[in-house]
Amino acid sequence: MDMTQPPDPQLSDDLERFRLRNFLAGLGADEIEIREQPIDLADVAAALEANPKAVWFKSVGPERAELAGNVAGSRARLARAFGATPQTVLAEVVRRLGNPPEIIEVPRERAPAQAIVATGDAIDMTALPVHLQHEADGGLYISAAIDFAIDAKVGWTNVGMRRLMLRGRAETGIDLVSPSDLRAIYLEAAARGQTLPLSFTIGANPIDMVAATMRLPVNELGLVASLRAAPLAVVKCITNDIRVPADAEYVIEGFLDARGHVEDEGPYGEFLGYYGGVKRNPLFHVTAITRRRDALFQTVSIGGRHMDTTDSAQLVALRTEATVWRALETAVREPIAVYATTATGGMFNLRIALRQRVPGEARNAILAALGSLANVKHVFVVDPDIDIFSDAQMDWALATRFQADRGLIVETGLRTLPLDPSLPDGARIGAKAGFDLTWPFGQGERLERSIPEPPALSGARFSSLEAALQHGPKYFSELMAAAGSRDGREIVLALDALRRAPGLDRDARGRYVLKPG
Numbered sequence: 062m063d064m065t066q067p068p069d070p071q072l073s074d075d076l077e078r079f080r081l082r083n084f085l086a087g088l089g090a091d092e093i094e095i096r097e098q099p100i101d102l103a104d105v106a107a108a109l110e111a112n113p114k115a116v117w118f119k120s121v122g123p124e125r126a127e128l129a130g131n132v133a134g135s136r137a138r139l140a141r142a143f144g145a146t147p148q149t150v151l152a153e154v155v156r157r158l159g160n161p162p163e164i165i166e167v168p169r170e171r172a173p174a175q176a177i178v179a180t181g182d183a184i185d186m187t188a189l190p191v192h193l194q195h196e197a198d199g200g201l202y203i204s205a206a207i208d209f210a211i212d213a214k215v216g217w218t219n220v221g222m223r224r225l226m227l228r229g230r231a232e233t234g235i236d237l238v239s240p241s242d243l244r245a246i247y248l249e250a251a252a253r254g255q256t257l258p259l260s261f262t263i264g265a266n267p268i269d270m271v272a273a274t275m276r277l278p279v280n281e282l283g284l285v286a287s288l289r290a291a292p293l294a295v296v297k298c299i300t301n302d303i304r305v306p307a308d309a310e311y312v313i314e315g316f317l318d319a320r321g322h323v324e325d326e327g328p329y330g331e332f333l334g335y336y337g338g339v340k341r342n343p344l345f346h347v348t349a350i351t352r353r354r355d356a357l358f359q360t361v362s363i364g365g366r367h368m369d370t371t372d373s374a375q376l377v378a379l380r381t382e383a384t385v386w387r388a389l390e391t392a393v394r395e396p397i398a399v400y401a402t403t404a405t406g407g408m409f410n411l412r413i414a415l416r417q418r419v420p421g422e423a424r425n426a427i428l429a430a431l432g433s434l435a436n437v438k439h440v441f442v443v444d445p446d447i448d449i450f451s452d453a454q455m456d457w458a459l460a461t462r463f464q465a466d467r468g469l470i471v472e473t474g475l476r477t478l479p480l481d482p483s484l485p486d487g488a489r490i491g492a493k494a495g496f497d498l499t500w501p502f503g504q505g506e507r508l509e510r511s512i513p514e515p516p517a518l519s520g521a522r523f524s525s526l527e528a529a530l531q532h533g534p535k536y537f538s539e540l541m542a543a544a545g546s547r548d549g550r551e552i553v554l555a556l557d558a559l560r561r562a563p564g565l566d567r568d569a570r571g572r573y574v575l576k577p578g
């Protein structure tokens with residue numbers, strides 16, 4: 062980190078360019094719903110449920126706070142954040158992962174995220190616009206919090222997303238049950254009887270959320286910079302030594318209690334669409350709340366019946382795809398596309414298109430994908446002609462290119478997500494399946510495996526039908542092209558004449574040929 066940087070106009074621009082408010086301001090009416098009218102916190106969840114658009118509430122609760130929801134809840138919006146399309150965003154993320162990160166520390170005076178500071182008795186988490194998300198949730202949850210912690214072993218900053226359950230003005234629960242780097246860092250501190258400093262940003266560009274959802278063995282602050290493809294301005298927190306993006310809307314500083322997983326947390330509407338129950342989890346103590354002058358709070362959608370419009374499924378899908386893509390790059394020669402369906406939470410059902418260069422690569426791809434992430438449960442592999450973003454084309458491929466006794470791979474006893482409600486109670490391992498929907502290697506050429514298209518009539522012209530047929534076997538459409546026909550019925554009559562003399566035949570693909578002699 063360079064702490065001696067002079068003020069840099071480009072950096073000042075970036076402090077505004079990547080802020081949540083400006084990302085929202087750039088969305089068109091097809092992507093964002095702006096709600097000017099006042100709304101109670103109790104009604105926010107219903108306004109976000111199954112809503113394909115981001116929602117910008119301009120007046121929430123008695124404080125008339127500003128709140129944004131569902132910001133990352135569509136692939137189009139995620140793609141927009143990366144300057145890509147829904148089809149190209151994965152390639153763009155993978156490309157940006159290779160960007161050398163540049164992190165620049167700015168002093169507090171230049172950090173919009175610390176324009177207003179509350180410490181001590183001024184801390185009040187219940188003054189933030191935090192709403193009840195699901196009927197049976199154990200309380201009010203901050204759902205859009207990105208966490209930053211220092212991994213003392215390597216000195217790197219670990220970045221993730223973790224929900225916070227309000228327990229009072231300066232105390233929250235946190236979910237730290239699943240295997241994660243933060244959990245490991247925390248358990249080491251707690252084993253030494255030490256608290257773990259931790260800070261959260263709330264109100265972030267979707268890029269920062271994508272970076273937070275990734276789990277890579279790097280300084281993940283650098284990952285934020287790499288994925289932004291711009292220098293990342295960070296500021297040191299006021300009450301701990303953690304650096305956080307200086308352009309966040311809000312920062313919550315504090316530490317995790319040293320007593321370990323001792324307090325009840327949950328239930329909560331989880332990322333598979335169902336509730337997770339009450340868990341024993343650590344406590345988070347708040348030591349400062351800092352924010353922008355015109356701070357915009359954020360919430361994300363997670364559980365429920367309409368998974369494909371949730372921030373959670375969209376973010377997790379990109380992370381799943383990036384992880385699987387990297388595994389495929391070493392497992393097979395020519396992966397074409399990867400898509401984790403968001404209706405299944407962005408991880409359980411995964412689609413791969415690849416061009417098989419040697420027999421067996423489809424099955425290698427299945428095993429590589431299943432092994433790359435515990436969260437990948439069913440893998441569907443297709444040839445490159447199938448659009449893996451189309452449910453209809455995938456259904457068609459499953460129906461017509463799959464034989465269960467040949468193309469199904471089932472593996473049991475694998476690590477999976479204990480949250481999967483189809484597992485027996487308490488199970489931690491489960492089954493996974495692969496579906497090879499590719500044509501048998503080298504056998505996709507038969508007419509019965511070719512796909513009908515409307516006639517293009519683009520074949521070569523000939524002086525007569527007979528000359529065309531002397532040139533070689535022709536489909537009816539090629540004979541129409543040969544004669545320049547825009548009709549076809551006269552070709553029927555011409556073929557009828559040829560059938561009588563010199564004689565016509567059909568080849569194995571149904572093309573017309575002249576009888577020999």
Ligand SMILES: Cc1cc2nc3c(=O)[nH]c(=O)nc-3n(C[C@H](O)[C@H](O)[C@H](O)COP(=O)(O)O)c2cc1C
Nearest residue numbers: 221222223224236239241242243274275276373376
């Ligand atoms: C919206 C959202 C909320 C999440 N909430 C949690 C959470 O509360 N607890 C958790 O362990 N993981 C949660 N995750 C998953 C982690 O953020 C993710 O696994 C991350 O890679 C963990 O980072 P780490 O291993 O570097 O600590 C959430 C992910 C998303 C997208």
